[in-house]
Amino acid sequence: MEAKKDQYTLQTGAGIADERLGFLQKVHGPDSIAFLRRHMTSKNNRILDIGCGTGYMATWMADNIAKNVTAVDQSLAQLEIAKLRTTSLNIRNIEFIQGDAYDSAMQAGQYDLTYSRFLMQHLTDVPRFLKNTFDSKNCDDSNYLIIEAAIHSGWASIPHQNYIISAANLFKSLLEINGSDFDIGNKIFHTMRARERQARGEYSEVGSDF
Numbered sequence: 001m002e003a004k005k006d007q008y009t010l011q012t013g014a015g016i017a018d019e020r021l022g023f024l025q026k027v028h029g030p031d032s033i034a035f036l037r038r039h040m041t042s043k044n045n046r047i048l049d050i051g052c053g054t055g056y057m058a059t060w061m062a063d064n065i066a067k068n069v070t071a072v073d074q075s076l077a078q079l080e081i082a083k084l085r086t087t088s089l090n091i092r093n094i095e096f097i098q099g100d101a102y103d104s105a106m107q108a109g110q111y112d113l114t115y116s117r118f119l120m121q122h123l124t125d126v127p128r129f130l131k132n133t134f135d136s137k138n139c140d141d142s143n144y145l146i147i148e149a150a151i152h153s154g155w156a157s158i159p160h161q162n163y164i165i166s167a168a169n170l171f172k173s174l175l176e177i178n179g180s181d182f183d184i185g186n187k188i189f190h191t192m193r194a195r196e197r198q199a200r201g202e203y204s205e206v207g208s209d210f
């Protein structure tokens with residue numbers, strides 16, 4: 001039986017949707033970029049970006065650390081904006097594909113790095129995504145997986161601001177309507193640590209967080 005397709009709750013395409021991802025890039029981009037610069041120093045000939053949106057990180061990776069980037073998103077509207085961004089920056093080593101995250105995860109083994117930012121909180125079956133990825137990968141030093149994902153409990157401010165907590169709770173409720181999880185980052189972190197321990201031959205129960 002074919003699996004049910006996930007619904008993406010947020011708006012896509014030009015205007016407010018791209019503005020939202022632009023804001024996200026302004027807030028999180030410097031950390032995403034610093035992390036990649038620091039850890040992706042070996043050859044990253046081929047990078048796969050799953051759920052690339054309007055292409056902020058995909059274009060940066062193509063311009064800075066990759067020989068070739070394959071950027072996948074289920075939304076044509078997002079990909080149209082991403083292509084305009086790439087053309088305006090004169091970046092040519094990037095290919096945009098309309099596709100599904102679960103299917104793309106099965107291709108992870110063909111890439112030096114599989115990268116995905118802020119997609120996991122929109123998926124309803126993250127264990128399936130991870131299984132597809134792990135099944136396809138060699139999990140050695142030339143075959144990386146980097147996931148940036150939301151942690152609901154990580155939304156806080158000092159001094160305390162009610163509107164920050166309200167915004168976090170609103171987003172959590174919105175995602176729950178679709179069966180997604182705004183705290184998914186925590187679970188992915190523990191699952192990946194467990195895999196790491198298993199790979200070292202230590203006992204660990206993989207996937208117990210799901």
Ligand SMILES: C[S@@+](CC[C@H](N)C(=O)[O-])C[C@H]1O[C@@H](n2cnc3c(N)ncnc32)[C@H](O)[C@@H]1O
Pocket residue numbers: 006007008012021024050051052053054055056057072073074075078099100101102116117118119122123
């Ligand atoms: C919050 S945006 C993040 C975009 C980009 N990674 C970034 O950090 O700017 C999530 C993106 O995932 C895409 N998406 C959601 N569900 C998907 C699925 N099942 N397969 C492929 N793409 C999906 C959406 O269309 C959207 O563009």
